Amino acid sequence: MGAVLCHVSTRQNGRVYVLVRQASGGEFLVDTLDDAGTPIEAARSLTPVAFSSFVSSVEPGTTAPRWVWDNTAHIYPALLAGGIRVQRCHDLRLCHVILKNSALTSTSDLALAAPGRWDLASSPASDQAEARATLFDFDVTSVADGADESSLRELRRQLDAVAGAAEPGRLRLLLAAESAGALIAAEMRYAGLPWRTDVHDLLLTRELGARVAPGARPGRLERLAQRIRSELDDAALNPDSPQELFRALQRAGLAVTSTRGWELKKLQHPVIEPLLQYKKLSRLLSANGWTWMESWVVDGRFHPDYVPGGVVTGRWATRGGGALQLPKQIRGAVVADDGWKLVVADAAQLEPRILAALAQDTSMARAGRGTDLYAGIVSSGVVETRDHAKVAMLGAMYGATTGESGRLMPRLARAYPLAIALTESAARAGERGEVVTTRLGRSSPIPGPGWHESQAQAYDPAATATDERRARSQARDWGRFTRNFIVQGSAAEWALCWMAEIRRELTALTRADAAPGPAGESGRRAAGFGSPGARAPFDSSPHLVFFLHDEVIVHTPAVHADAVARIITSAAETAGRLLFGDFPVDFMLTVAIVDNYAQAK
Missing domain, CATH: 3.30.70.370 (Alpha-Beta Plaits)
Incomplete structure (x- = not known):
């Protein structure tokens, strides 16, 4: 107990992994493994101090291993606090999500296994707050009993899944990049973004007015609130309340369906200009105002999570x-x-260039060679202005089929048929409920049960016109998602x-x-x-x-x-x-x- 491994064996061929697991009592279990997940040195149990000394003894170096652990966010910050960085790691939690859902590993034991603790530790389903919290809130100590066996088994399943994939090189690069990202995220949080609170205070004062007590409005916001009340003839209106604002706008004769900025910009009324200013400044106050500054900036550094x-x-x-x-x-x-x-x-x-490369569309790639891609599209005679090029390209990647984007899309399709065909193919796959896959192997999720039920209902002999419209709308929505998934994901x-x-x-x-x-x-x-x-x-x-x-x-x-x-x-x-x-x-x-x-x- 507490001994320090003085070296890590190296091999002429293949990778060397060091599997790190937290055990009860705060100690670390350390195994050195070959690239098949087979131990090549006896496991050791190290105290936190001994573990840091061990890592420091083999980092940096040309033969530094790839550290394997359940969760980079749980282990790496402690090393950073000791002044220790590692070159590379394999984050089991992040890699599990990719391999569990990738079409390239769909027949692997890992993909076919019943949901287990690794699925609970990672949520690839959405970017909603609850799912994001789950990603880093997994408590390794709750599974300390048998955790060493579970982590080793998971690593072996991941290695087997990659080895059995049709194109393992793509997945190896993706897993390495994803794990490197976890290291970078921890390092950026630890180091922090340099931040001057005195400058921040001056900028807020210039935009909002002098600082006031929490809950009160700074001067500029209060003046805008008074203008809004005057224009809407409602002295008691609270412009921070969407419900009150919605009713006041309707009473003023404005046909609104929401109070969102993009809808308000379409309207003509004296209240629109001060209202849009108010919403912008109110957002600044709530998201990055004085309270944010005091909560997130510590010793001259912003430490984002x-x-x-x-x-x-x-x-x-x-x-x-x-x-x-x-x-x-x-x-x-x-x-x-x-x-x-x-x-x-x-x-x-970035995304249009990624699309050109994904589709191997040399004409589109040529338009952006050494220059602004949208300007290059204009120079090629496809559209008249840079704004037209941008609108058309965003329509291709996000599925806009109406308005200016819809008008310009045929021109884009003629000029860059491979790129547009790729996005259209991805959209059709999504409309059928199929998955699409990024360049390196991350696959889109399948639609949920409700989506499939709606599609089935539309084909029922008793289906109504409403059922059919709902099914078509949901299919198009999922198609827009898969259309963009391959581009944004790549x-x-x-x-x-x-x-x-x-x-x-x-x-x-x-x-x-x-x-x-x-x-x-x-x-x-x-x-x-x-x-x-x-x-x-x-x-x-x-x-x-x-x-x-x-x-x-x-x-x-x-x-x-x-x-x-x-x-x-x-x-x-x-x-x-x-x-x-x-x-x-x-x-x-x-x-x-x-x-x-x-x-x-």
Whole structure:
């Protein structure tokens, strides 16, 4: 008990896994396994201190193993708190979701097994709050008895499922990228996004007025509320109440079916302008106001709680903090530390480019080569304006068939038949209740029992016209979902590979910088580097601090900013090759080296 493994055996061929399981009493059970899940060293039981020492002894290194554990979010933060990073892991919980539902592993023992504790630990069904909470709220201590056997059995089932797949390489890349994403999410939460609360306060005051007591409206909001009451002739109206506002709008003769902004924008009435302003500023106050700042910004850092795989397509979600929707009004509060820079990068027209590569549509890929894809579509003579190109492409990916998008779709189909055929094929599959699969192997869920009942009812001899309309509507809705699933899901895979490659290259840059001598650690100290708000192992090296679907931010010592920008750009090219080989599609980036986030936009 408490002994430290002094080494991890390496093999000439195949991977080396170190399976880590938490046992009762807080100790860690550690097994070293080969790439078939067979132990190659005797299992050890380590105290938390001994476990950290063990991990530190084999990280970093060219022969570092792939750590296997139930849940990265449960184990990795403790290592980070000890200043320890790992190169790679295999997150059993996240990988189970993929393999359980992938069409590529549908005949595996894992996919065919009755639901068990791994299914309870992971919910791929939706991105609703309850499902997202389940993803990280699984209590490993509740299954400590027999957990070692269960985790080892699960790893073997996962390895067998991948080995038996028709294209195991795709799945191996997906599982590696998904698990790398879990490491990145934990690291970004630990390091935090640099945040200036004094700047945040100034920005809120400029937008809303001076800070007031909780529950009261700042000055600008109160003035807008008074204008709304005046325009609607209702002195007692509370514009924060959808019910009261809905009734007041109807009394004013406005034919509304909801109080949502997109519907209000269609109306002509003096109340619309102040009402839309009020809704925008009210959202800022509730989502990112002073209360948010005091709750989420600690010691100059915003620590978002990312949920990798929180959306069924593989996109990330967040649990609290709203990191995936930081509004423009407060981005100026994201300020690099003294002597540091923010390198902000976003992928231009990512999903259309993914679609071109998925469909192997060379004409569409050519339109975006070295330039804005929508501008390239215009230059090709397909449509007249960039806005037309964007509307038409979004219609193709999201299933819009009416209005301007519907009018332009035939032109797009003639110019890029392979791309449009792919989305249409995915939509038809969804309308039949079938699954579709992303580039690397994540498959869409099947519709629920209610959907199938509606479809069956429509074919019943006694079916009414209402039954048939309901079935058609539900089929079209599911078709729109599967149409976009393959594109959004594949884009999420590209983004994971992009971030994983950025992380890998930043780590290599950090190791080079840590070499002895003026260019290494002593050189950094002499130059005054060292981030005051960050903690080891991120206090003196470039590191990812933010991710939003197709956008990343790296916080870096200023001396490394140009190198980081090159790493980010090169990583985008690498991610494209990993997913699509030599297919000639460009993944264009906008990269900015700035002092605060607002300067990048």
